[in-house]
Amino acid sequence: MKTRGTALNPHNRFQPIATDRQANGSWYQDPDDELNPDSLATEVTDDQVRTIISRNQSPDLPFDQSINPYRGCEHACIYCFARPTHAYWDLSPGLDFETRLIAKPNAARQLRRELDKPGYKVSTIALGVNTDAYQPIEKQRRITREILEVLAEYRHPVSIITKGALILRDLDLLSELAAQGLCSVRVSLTTLDNGLKRVMEPRTAAPATRLRVIRELSAAGVPTGILAAPIIPFINDQELEAILETAFGAGAQRASWIMLRLPLELDELFRDWLQRHFPQRADHVMNRIRDLRDGKSYDARYGTRMTGTGPYAELIRQRFNRKVRSLGMDQYETAPLRTDLFRRPGGEQMNLI
Known part of the structure; x- marks a missing residue:
């Protein structure tokens, strides 16, 4: 599937009936079959939400509030842990996750109402x-931009994780927030190899572009x-030290790492991806992943x-810590974002009426 992370569309686990298309008892791909194209356009459905701030109590996460302007992601990263959430909307965590988005x-x-x-x-x-x-559809939809405008008006702290160079469009808002201690950004940097990037996360910014984002x-x-x-x-573990060193040279002040996670349907999608792109390593990769997860x-x-x-896991931790220390990245203190500047423009007066 051109420019997509997967061609699979596994069955939605919440649906009682699954349909498989076969011919003569074997899988087939008819080049003239409109139901099996070699590429798909992105479809976007609007959802008028009743709540926008999601909350969690996970001890593994450094935040308890989050906002996702979109469901599904056109970046098409094969490893995305969020793929299984698409099943909640009667869609597949596979190709649907990349092509059938909800804005x-x-x-x-x-957000104004909740604040x-x-x-x-x-x-x-x-x-x-x-x-x-x-992700790419934000260029036209500008929902993220509108959210940042509200947060800037309310002087509300925000942290951002992205692979998209489009974040530079909003540098005016981000620098304004950062000047007040209200903003920080993490750029997800998975590989420095353009070839690996193309098959692993097809529609994301190139590694060199992400380094430019860090510099700017x-x-x-902006921290x-x-x-x-x-x-x-x-697959990419051998790059860890190079990623850290290159990012530090571009101006990154801090770093963290996460091991691959394969919840629910992501297991099938990732194993298929391995067989297609790294067949000689596939068993080796999955055996090591099982070693990490008690079998x-x-x-x-x-x-x-x-x-x-x-x-x-301990080896990765030691390698990461050693490189961070050698670069001096561990000397940068991660100051918490300010919460004392929060205000409700017009809200205080409205409450008095």
Whole structure:
């Protein structure tokens, strides 16, 4: 499937009936069959949401509030842990996740309502956690931009994770927020290899472009770091030190890492991807992943789901810590974003009426 991460569309686990298309008892691809094209356009459906801030109590996450302007992600990263969430919308975590997106056009308006509630407690909002807030459709839809405008008006702290160069479009808002201690950015940097990037995360910005994003954000005073994630055994793990060193040279002040996670349908999708692109390594990769997860493809327990366990996980941790120390990145303190500047423009007066 051209420019897509997968050609599979596995059955939605919540649907009782699955349909497989076969001919003469074997799988086939008819080049003239309109139901099996070699490429697909992106479809976007609007959802007028009733809530926009999601909350969690996970001890593994450094935030308890988040906003996702979109469901599904056109970046098409094969490893995306959020793929299984598409099943909640009667869609497949496979190709549907990349091509059938759901936008939230009333997100900014709903955000105002939630921030204006008298009982709202301020804490950093993580923007674009499940799906990238700066995926390609944001260029036209501008939902992320509208959300940032609200957060800037309310002086509300926000942290962003992205692979998209489109974030530079909003440098005016980000630098304004950062000047008040209200913003930080993490650029997800998975590989420095353009060839691997093309098959692993087809519609994301190139590695060199992400390094430019880091440089320009840092130059504008926006605290910027990287997320080396996911670490995939025998696929990109050998790049860890180079990723850290290159990112530091571009201005990244801090870094963190996460091991590959394969919840639910992602297991099947990732194994198919391995067989197509790295058939000679596929068994080796999956065996190491199972070593990390007590013999399973995935273990969702808090405390270990982000890193795995065992000698390989410890080796990655040691390599990461050693390189961060040698670069001096561990000397940068991660100051918490400010919450004391929060205000409700017009909200205080409205409450008095």
